[in-house]
Amino acid sequence: MKLSARIAVPVAALAVAGLAVTGCAPSTSDNSAKTDEKSGTLRVWLFQEVNNKPKEEVVSAALAAFKKDHPDAKADITYIPVDTRAQKIKAAFNDPKSAPDLIEYGNTDTAGYVKDGGLADLTKEFEAWPDAKDTDPAAKQSVTVGGKVYGAPLFVGVRALYYRTDVFKELDLKPPATLDELTETAKKIHKERPELYGLAVGGAYTYGAMPFIWANGGDIANRAGGEGAYTAAIDSDAAKRGIAAYTALFGDDNCPAAKCAQMGGNDTVQAFASGKAAMAIGGDFNRQAVEDGAAKGKYGIVPLPGVKAGQIAPAFAGGNNIGLLKSSKHRTLAVDLMKSLAGKASQNKLFDAMGFLPTYTDVREDAAKRRPYVAPFVKTLAAGAKFVPATPAWATIDSSLVLPTMFQEVASGRKDVDAASAAAAKKMNAAFSSAG
Structure with missing residues (x-):
């Protein structure tokens, strides 16, 4: 869109x-x-x-x-x-x-x-x-x-990783080369600069979370035989690794769930633009908002890294x-x-x-x-880059906040990854079935 x-x-x-x-x-x-x-x-x-x-x-x-x-x-x-x-x-x-x-x-x-x-x-x-x-x-x-x-x-x-060049220089950091390094870097920044989110993340930021799932070899859904037919893949082992990696960023050591679980993409970009976060996952279309904010002249952009060094996480x-x-x-x-x-x-x-x-x-x-x-x-x-399942069912899944609910349940501790992804998969399959 x-x-x-x-x-x-x-x-x-x-x-x-x-x-x-x-x-x-x-x-x-x-x-x-x-x-x-x-x-x-x-x-x-x-x-x-x-x-x-x-x-x-x-x-x-x-x-x-x-x-x-x-x-x-x-x-x-x-x-x-x-x-x-x-x-x-x-x-x-x-x-x-x-x-x-x-x-x-x-x-x-x-x-x-x-x-x-x-x-x-x-x-x-x-x-x-x-x-x-x-x-x-x-x-x-x-x-x-x-x-x-x-x-x-x-x-x-598409989206990439925005980072504060002044903060990275002050703390003698380099842009992360892997998703694990991204998490480590975010937590180190927050420890040294507690007034900042290391990486601003949002429980309602579906398209900021998807690269973690895709980079870990998972997917949202798989084709299921007939034309336009899909079945949920969000509860696969690979997808669950991605969900765990993303939701691990919610906590007092980076982006507290009480504040960040409800945040969407706009909120995370605004946190970065206003100087409240050292990193954020934002789009080329968000650059002007960053230029208009407190981060102007103090940021760089690199592709969001993948699981291994040299890899780029797939983006929507x-x-x-x-x-x-x-x-x-x-x-x-x-x-x-x-x-x-x-x-x-x-x-x-x-x-x-x-x-x-x-x-x-x-x-x-x-x-x-x-x-x-x-x-x-x-x-x-x-x-x-990746795309959403090419089916009208995606509208139901998206408007019903199936994936944000899943991320928020894990981030808040209400459910573990297995239970939350299983519940999301059940809702997705119901939507795929109804779409016929």
Whole structure:
């Protein structure tokens, strides 16, 4: 989902509104268009940013390029609020007459929108598009359901480790090379500087915790035979090692559970930005918040380390996509406009204008050369980012706070890892079963 400065919560939390409404609902009737008109006005819904002007300028440039090739076509751009997009897009799926041709949507929304029957299958067009060959695998996965492609990735966002360079210098520390070293370093800092969290962690910070699970060889869920079918893996031995590693950071020797168990991603980043933490797991999209805080000029960023030295812990690949509605009567034109909006030129401009990481590996590498602070995030993506299960059930799991509840139960001592992960797996499997 959207990962800009206007939203500093975990990505899937942003998609709850849309997916919770649509995830378990029956698919809409077949609203597929029967014509493909080569002229007329295309309607496009894009997300409204806190500071929308830079985005509007990038979109205007993309439209100008599109109009050169399609002088008989026009585009009507509407910027919609993210918070109310769920109802608006759901209504569009059910009312083709007022529906847009193209929409911007969060990448965790994909499976739910496909199940609702709202998005068009663009597999052939995507595979024939020259730009697409350089798409990051995790980004492509975010538009893929059941082996079919339902749009084009627009940008991607991942998290890395922010650390206070002044504190590390004072205590003669180096950025940790493994997750064990991360824990040791965090506890050493808190012992020497008790006014600081060594590493700010949150019991409600799902996407800060997932790298610990993935780095330990675990996963959230595994495919279970049929298309889109999953079964919970959060209670596997490998996943439990990751849960134990993450929840070990909650305590009086780093980040007290009484304060930190309820914290989300925004809270942990704010703790770092305000000077209350020596380390935090934050995204490229959080950098401006850090720049605006007390940590400005006193921090560095490195990839979150893995279990062994030299490894990078897999990160969740968030971001947004552009998709075509099945009901569009301008399929050819709309696909071309989608390519213009999400192509390499536009993504390059979006990065320069707003800091959104490109989904193309070559464009991203060039961006890192222009702005070195991007390098840790680019390295993290290159090491292999992960995505949530491609099923509408994820909305139920996410909105029901299944994983945060599990982390909080362990962090607070209410349950041990075995009991908490077993309870979470049971809830997840119920959601997977209901999603059918």
